[in-house]
Every structure is written in structure tokens, then in C-alpha cells.
Amino acid sequence: MTWLVTGGAGYIGAHVVRALLDEGLEPVVIDDLSSGHRGFVPEGVPFVTASILDGGAVEAAIRDHSVTGVIHLAGFKYAGVSVQRPLHTYQQNVTGMATLLAAMADTGVEQIVFSSSAAVFGAVDVDLVTEDVAKNPTSPYGESKLIGEWLLRDQAVATGLRHTSLRYFNVVGSGSSEVYDTSPHNLFPLVFDALLEGRAPRINGxxxxxxxxxxxxxxxxxxxxxxxxxxxxxxxEAGQPLEPAYNLGSGDGVSVRQIMDAVARVTGIGFEPELSERRPGDPPRIVASGELAARDLDWAMRHSLDDMVRSAWDARRASTP
Structure with a gap:
């Protein structure tokens, strides 16, 4: 079986490519390198430099490599920035999904795993977010991910498409020294940047x-x-039943202060975080249940907080000249 990984040159996508290889599956990557890195993709993996908005290129990639399924990670993922760039966000995430699904339909590919987001829930007031919690996204990014799930649902009704969506919050760590998080908006890169530049990381609120x-x-x-x-x-692949969506949650969560303490402990760099005011819209607590995913996808938190910090720090330092 050959799986087309859209966005396979990104931080998460490149890890998915490696996980497929480890399982003896054959990945093919399509990525426009707008935020991904060609060097993140292992040598020997077929690579197509193109946007998923280019339906012809997607179709060609599917046909040329006899693709049988898609793992869809390509998209514009910055929730905060999406408020300033809603049209760009919808084009990348909604039009991109529609274009991908059209290419799949035209080439007879009938199975897809969608990398969705816990942003579909918005600001919640429950202790533990389960799959059936109301969806009230608070950003164009969250809205675009929810629409993506709707497109899968509707295409399944129309064509028999087999699909599932995976929702998650904050992804950290590294499974390879060759791949690290390069996002300018995520907590770990921001903390590491500050430490490497001799500044104190900031806690907002x-x-x-x-x-x-x-x-x-x-x-x-x-x-x-x-x-x-x-x-x-x-x-x-096996034709086994799947839920339309799964939350990949820890069940308990960790605080920003705990992250800072772990960073100091693992890196050996003593620091006192800069304390700042709350950011507008930040809810006190968002933690998801992973029970359904544990049942069907062997989901488990196999790494401790220190593991997460250490692997991310080691990969980041390995990338620094």
C-alpha cells in the first residue's frame, strides 16, 4: 500500500513519513515547501514539489506512484494569524481539501486520514473534551478544520469515501534529530529561541x-x-471500522509553568521566566480525552514531559550550526 502524505515535509508530516517507513509502508510526499523543509524527508522517498491547490499535480502524483490512500496534513495552521488572513486560511484549508478530494475521486482513491485540530472546539468550559463536545471554533483556522471534517462526511455519503479525522492540541518533541519544530508561534521553539539568545522565556498570565x-x-x-x-x-487498509473523528488527548494536561520547570531541568539552564499579562482569549484549561483513540488506534502517551523536552532540545541543538 502506498500512502500520499500531503505536507510531508513539515514537522508533523515528516514524522508521519518516518512512521510509515518503520511500518513497512510506502510513503509519497507532496509539499509546496511554504513551511516545510525538503531536508526533513528521508532520502529515497518520492517527493513532489506542488501545492494541493494544484489538482493536476495531485492527480499526477496519485497516478504516477499508484497511491492507494492519503494522509492529509498540508494546510495553514496558525490560528492567531488566521484572524488576520482569513481568506488565505480558507483557500489553503478548505479549497485545498476540496481539491484533494476531487483528485482522489477522479483517481479512485477511497481512503483518507485527516490531520484535523482541537481548534474545532473553540473555548470550552468542560474539564475533559470528548469527541461529542459542541464545536464552536473561535478562529478561521478552527472553522476551516471543521469544514474539512464536513467535506469528508459529505463526500463519504456521496462516494463511499472511508475516512477519519484526528484532533489534537499541542504537539512537541522530536522522534529524529533531523526533524524539529520550526514554527515561529509554538511554545517550545519560542522558549528555545529565548534560551539560545540569552533571554528569559515568557509566561503569559x-x-x-x-x-x-x-x-x-x-x-x-x-x-x-x-x-x-x-x-x-x-x-x-484492513477495512476495519473507525469513528469519524478521534481526540488525541493526554487526559490530564500540563501547565506552562510545568513546561518551564521541565525545560530548566532538562537543559541545565537556570532561568526565571518573564511574567506577563494574560493574552486575550486564552482559556485557563483545555484538556482532551484519548479514550476512543486508545480503544481503536492504540493511542497512548508513551513519552514523559521530560522526554518531550529532551527530544525537542536535542533536535533543535543538532540543527544549530
């Missing part, structure tokens, strides 16, 4: 109704996330 006053979030290791994508692909 210390007066939340949480045990230590800082926000609590789900942080999951990228290798665990990649394994879940491959498990979903395997079940689709």
Missing part, C-alpha cells in the same frame, strides 16, 4: 484558576501522534 496559576494544555509527543496516524491508515 499567572493568575488563572489552575493549580499554579498558569494555563493548562494538552502536550503530546510528535512520535506518538505520528504512530496514531499510521494506526488509522492501517485500519482503513
Amino acid at each position: 499567572t493568575d488563572y484558576p489552575t493549580p499554579d496559576g498558569t494555563c493548562v494544555r494538552d502536550y503530546i509527543h510528535v512520535a506518538d501522534l505520528a504512530a496514531a496516524h499510521v494506526a488509522a491508515a492501517r485500519r482503513l
